[in-house]
Amino acid sequence: MTNTLFPVFLKTETAHFLIVGGGNVGLEKTETLLKQNSEIKLTIVATYFHANLIALANNKSNITLVKRPFIDADLSQKDYIIIGTDNPELNREIRELAKTKGIKVNAADQPALCDFYLGSIINKGNLKIAISTNGKSPVLARRMREYFTDVIPDNIEESIENLNQLRANHKGDFQEKLTDLNKATKSFSVSKKDKEDKKYKQFALNISVLFLIFFIGYGLSTLIAPSELLLKIQAIPNVFYGMVLIGFFAQLIDGAVGLGYGVTCATSMMLLGINLPAISGSIHTAEMFSSGISGYSHYKFGNVNKKLLYWLAIPGVIGAVSGAGLLIYLGNKYQTITYALLSLYTMIIGIRLIIIAYRKINKKQKVKHTGTLGFAGGFLDAFGGGGWGPIVTSTLLAKGRKSSYVVGTVSLAEFFVTLAAAVTFFASLGISHWYIILGLILGGSIAAPIAAKLAGKLPQKTALLLVAFLVIVFSLRMLFKII
Structure with a gap:
């Protein structure tokens, strides 16, 4: 099967997310969103709220908890919706209703109902990498995140700032700027790293x-x-x-x-x-x-x-x-x-x-x-x-x-x-x-x-x-x- 996903990065400062479900799934999705933007606007509708979710809401003015069953009016003025209830039929009904209003949906553990996925995300300062398995294996995506988080150096932010400064101060045209930036980042090349690793291993053996x-x-x-x-x-x-x-x-x-x-x-x-x-x-x-x-x-x-x-x-x-x-x-x-x-x-x-x-x-x-x-x-x-x-x-x-x-x-x-x-x-x-x-x-x-x-x-x-x-x-x- 061809993976047709197109990765994008959303600016969440003005976005309003609706989460339906306040159990473990609702808590996990809330924590995932807050980790990327602690001030993201969230409304959570559920008949039950996890204790940790209540504690989060008490400390965050940008989180609104609504304790009742989902109603159609909850979709008003929402940009994205995440469905995390344990009722597959209800999840499908909410997804169809959201579709009529042009709202993009993520349904936990139901890839067929999803317009977008919340991938595993690596954060290193301004460097952000999202990993997706097209909804097939979130566990593998999480393992890949752990691996790359460990191997990407913590001081990568310093390199990003230096490159940004180089780009900002460069007086050449676009092609000259691109050429110089390619030279500056040549050491990041995977093929070159592979060659260095091979030489290093061969050196020890020799x-x-x-x-x-x-x-x-x-x-x-x-x-x-x-x-x-x-x-x-x-x-x-x-x-x-x-x-x-x-x-x-x-x-x-x-x-x-x-x-x-x-x-x-x-x-x-x-x-x-x-x-x-x-x-x-x-x-x-x-x-x-x-x-x-x-x-x-x-x-x-x-x-x-x-x-x-x-x-x-x-x-x-x-x-x-x-x-x-x-x-x-x-x-x-x-x-x-x-x-x-x-x-x-x-x-x-x-x-x-x-x-x-x-x-x-x-x-x-x-x-x-x-x-x-x-x-x-x-x-x-x-x-x-x-x-x-x-x-x-x-x-x-x-x-x-x-x-x-x-x-x-x-x-x-x-x-x-x-x-x-x-x-x-x-x-x-x-x-x-x-x-x-x-x-x-x-x-x-x-x-x-x-x-x-x-x-x-x-x-x-x-x-x-x-x-x-x-x-x-x-x-x-x-x-x-x-x-």
Whole structure:
């Protein structure tokens, strides 16, 4: 069926709307109209009024409530009518009567009686977008509104004002003005954005692949002679297979929930008695590949906010290099003390995960000091072998940000943070415990695409409590081992 609707935007300052029906539908339609113009003139006729509708009318002089059945005279001097009764036959009679008077009608849940629809509306300052499914699926229209409200930046109003100023001050003729405005808005082009997104995703994947090739090549050339390769494979310790499982489980939780990879791996490796800088270095070397694949997968599924990515990734890289440098210094000189500090740190992270699991998500709030958050997350993540997710993801979720976008953006930012930490550790330590690194890489890489598809769908509370339990138990075991 061809959609013949022609979208228009009505100036409602002088319009007079009649709503027939004062129940839930009447309340919803009233709130919809008031949201677009709080001073719109409304007359509502019904035998019953919802309590919230009465409260609205008491606070608004432009709303008139008439408590009685509908009569023909109610159509006098009305421009538009919205019918919201639960009597289909009455709705049809009112619609036919309005048609004889040339009044346009909207009938709730009866598309055949409608001359116009109240679409789902996106408001961003002077930007207004209306979405309609031709009356077929209001639920889908509402979901589309929620999506575009989230992805359109809140500062779009500033761009609109700047463009309006440019147009007002432009001294050229119409064609010159149109040409310059097209140039100014070229960055908004969908085709250009698609190309940039494709390049960005490919960049992350290429970095991961190149580093993986370099890592394997370096390890084979310096640690394993070709003639000894088969013997080395046979001699791989059983811990390698354990780290494959740990890497898979940790990345599955991290990619789907947004946190838990580093602390799960760090506590496991501390129990194995691995050198502290090597723990964080191995984790970040392995996590770089899985986070790169996870970030690419999230980008593919549209789970990344690019502006937030920049504010997290750049300070996060600086923090990661600083944290890695400090751990290398302390881990070599004060290993036992540093073991204790890291065990306490991971245990605190585990407790924080429990708090996050039971914390209610607030309404959406503006996130302040995002750069500081990124730096702190990167520093503690590199120093403690984990913590980027519990620090950064939990903070953003607490601000009411949408789960799938938080997880996707934090996961891609984590790729750059782990890359910076891995390079720092690699430059200082070389490759140690390569079988653990490869185990983590293999397990995490298998889990990353699965986790991206599960983002926002996995029971978050259960996953958080499970990883928190493991982290706390492993941390306590490490502390008792030191004592």
